[in-house]
Amino acid sequence: MSVRSKLRNIIQISLEGARQSGLLVSEAFQSVVIEIPADPLHGDFATNIAMQLAKVERKAPRAVAEIIIGQLADQSDIFEKIDIAGPGFINLTLKPAFWQGRLSDVISEGANYGNSKTGANHKVQVEFVSANPTGPLHIGHGRGAAIGDTLCRLLDAAGWDVTREFYYNDAGQQIANLALSVQARCLGLDPTDTSWPQDGYQGGYIIELANSYLAAESVGEITAAAEPQNLEEIRKYAVAYLRQEQDSDLKAFDVGFDNYFLESSLYSDGLVDSTVQRIIASGHTYEEGGALWLKTTDFGDDKDRVMRKSEGGYTYFVPDVAYHLNKWERGFVRVINEQGADHHSTITRVRAGLQALDAGIPKGWPEYLLHQMVTVMRGGEEVKISKRAGSYVTLRDLIDEVGRDATRYFFLMRKPDSQLVFDIDLAKDQSSDNPVYYVQYAHARISRILESATENGLDPLLGAVHIALLAETEELDLLKKVAAFPETVESAAANLEPHRIPSYLHDMATLLHSFYAKHRVLGEDKNLTLARLYLLVAVKQTLKNALSILGVSAPEKM
RNA sequence: GCGCCCAUAGCUCAGUUGGAUAGAGCAACGGCCUUCUAAGCCGUAGGUCGUACGUUCGAGUCGUACUGGGCGCGCCA
Known part of the structure; x- marks a missing residue:
């Protein structure tokens, strides 16, 4: 507690x-x-x-x-x-004795210090990233990946039973465009040609993909047919190829999932049709102009929405509703969707569709955590983004250029609600200007001191430690900060606010550096030395646990 | 026009669920390494918390209306 x-x-x-x-x-x-x-x-x-x-x-x-x-x-x-x-x-x-007593909590709980049972092991599903397999992950996906992943780590620490899910929109118009774009490249066309597909993807990665297809390469169990006329084979190969790229980028970012859900399975399993039938049966639909409409205005939308177009296809939110009904039926009483704020209009529609099912789903279900846009600064100038033309900063670029730790930390420093300016020069900077190094340095400093202590035969975890000797202001401040970690994790998880952890870490690092500058740990007084070492073991453990929630490494040396 | 998000130091942002004298980093200026890592520490300077009303013992925080910026408003996804 x-x-x-x-x-x-x-x-x-x-x-x-x-x-x-x-x-x-x-x-x-x-x-x-x-x-x-x-x-x-x-x-x-x-x-x-x-x-x-x-x-x-x-x-x-x-x-x-x-x-x-x-x-x-x-x-x-x-x-x-x-x-x-x-x-x-x-x-x-x-009383100081109370604070001093918190240290033994840290030592005994170790990597579990900061965890709580708030979630009572209830199931929660977090869906995040969910990028269309039509191109590489960009910097916006990176923010979503960092926030979603850390949210999962936070909820896990708060005692929830977390399932991480990625939804692939591998059906629909965008995938059709992808296949046509790859085919066009296979045929040697480029975007300036009159026969280039409308809304085709123009990025350079399409050329690589086309070459790979023509070379009959393999991705997993899928081997490219190398036939430019076979659009279905192109589609299958392109999706497999780009999924693998995304998976590898996410792996490099240390982001993993328990379940990958394919939109196409909703169709093949008949879930889209059965969901539509249930909505029709509930009486919240009508036909007009040859289309089937859902009365989303019954559930707070400002206008009704088309479910089935007059040409017969479903609009995009219908499979979304089917997907979420499926989540509900899988027993996820709590679901959090982390996504970009540019898709916030889907929230009302998905919830309306779920209410129209009359399936006993609560009104505010599922929960959403939206993150705002990311702009990229390099050399003091904004990097312009044009996804259509394929010119944008990919997550892979960032990881390669600034490193995983700094990339994650920068995405997590700010609250999701705020637009984020990602300053590549600052993130790359290996100096004190860079907040992630400031925090990691605190951990490395402690490691070095503990190493020296071991070399001198000092082990604060053996025998009695006179923790009452920790009475300096800087020591008590550190004690209090360490003691505040569990409630920091609890509130960050409860409010879906990962950015509280970097804030906490920064405060802790400041206190540690101040302490370090003012007091010597390895000194003449053995009892005091041991007490301070004991404190540092606890601070180090807490720093490590906090960094671990962010998915940022805690280096022993820098 | 409607909906959502944002507005705090020159810049990037925190602000502990409505508390006491609004903070940090960067940028600027001045100090500190023969002793456990200077990727550090200490100090100076920097503010009408977008504007105006309101709610109450108390508002950066809540409400309303404006202003400015971002995003979204399709039988696209």
Whole structure:
């Protein structure tokens, strides 16, 4: 349990005690807010509960605070100091011994430190990336991959049973365009030719793909037919080829999936048709102009949407609905879709389709985590992106150029809601300007110290350590930061906000570097040395666990 | 025109679920290495939190309306 939760419980109990003694009339608040004050003079934690209750209690906030504090008398083993301050804050200062005691939590839990059981092992499915197999992954997919992957790691740490899924849109018009584009290249055409397919893909990778096809190369079990006229064979080979490219890029990015779901399987398994039949049976459709319409306006959309075009084909969101019905029927009561904000309009449609099924699916299901666009800066200038012409920064380019760790860290530093400027020059910079190195350096520094300690026969994990010697400001700050890790993971997972972890890491690295600059670890006083080593083992473990959630390495040397 | 997202230091962004005197990094300036890694530390400077009302003990945070930017609004995906 996090320190904050612990304090929340203590305050809850004191409120209940005061109520039973007739000192307060309010029912105990469901959510007692415990915060960490900006100013350390205001204690380690503060609560505003007295101000919250003042009105109902018809007492001055400070008077309410007095009553609450009166109930905390038997907690003197935890609290160093309890103050009433300002308009009615209760400021809580914990005893150093309490903080020092957190260290053994880290040591004993090791790689599991920071994990919680919040998710109670409930199933959650996270769908992310889900790029069409029509080209290489670009920088936007990279952001989605980093966010989705770290979200999974966060939910896993928070005690959820996570399934990672990738949805391949391997059916439909875009794939048809892909096949035509490859065929055109096989026939030696280029985009300037009048017979170049409309909306064809122009990127250079299409030429490579065409050459590979003509050379009768193999991708997995699929061997290219090398027949330019055989569009179906071209389609099969092109999809297999590009899927393999994407898979290899994702692997290089250390992103993996438990399940790959093919859109084409929805058709071959009859799920699209059966879903449409169920929606029709539910009475939320009508025919007009030869098309079948879904009354999405019944579910909050601003206009109705076509499900089946007059020429007979389904519009794109129909298989999406079928796919999500399938997710529901697979037992995923919780589903989170991570995707680019440019597709946000699908949310209303998919949810509307699911509601129209009358299948008992909750209104807000599934959840969505959207990330905004990424722009790329190089040499102080924005790199223009034209996907149609095939000129864009691929994920592979980024990984090759700036490295996996920096790429992931940069994508994860910012909250998904904000547009991201990816500065390639900064990400490549192997200096203190680069935040990822700043954090990794803290880990490497500790490693070096621990290595020296071992060389000198010092092992803080053997025998008793006098942790009470850790009384310097810099030491206590580190202790408190270490102790805050579990609640940081919990809140990042609960709010779907991976960027809190880089923020936490940066704070921790700052404290470590400050400590390092001011105090020597390996010194004359053996007990103090051992205590500091013990602290550093805990800090190192916490840094490593946090970096691991980001999928960023924790180097022993730099 | 409608919907979603964003607006905080010169630049890129945090801001602990509504708290006390708004922070970090970069860029600028000034200090610190014979001792565990200077990929570091310490300091200076930098602000009408887009604007205006509102909600309340209290608003960068919540609401409404504007302004500006991004994305989306198809019988495309």
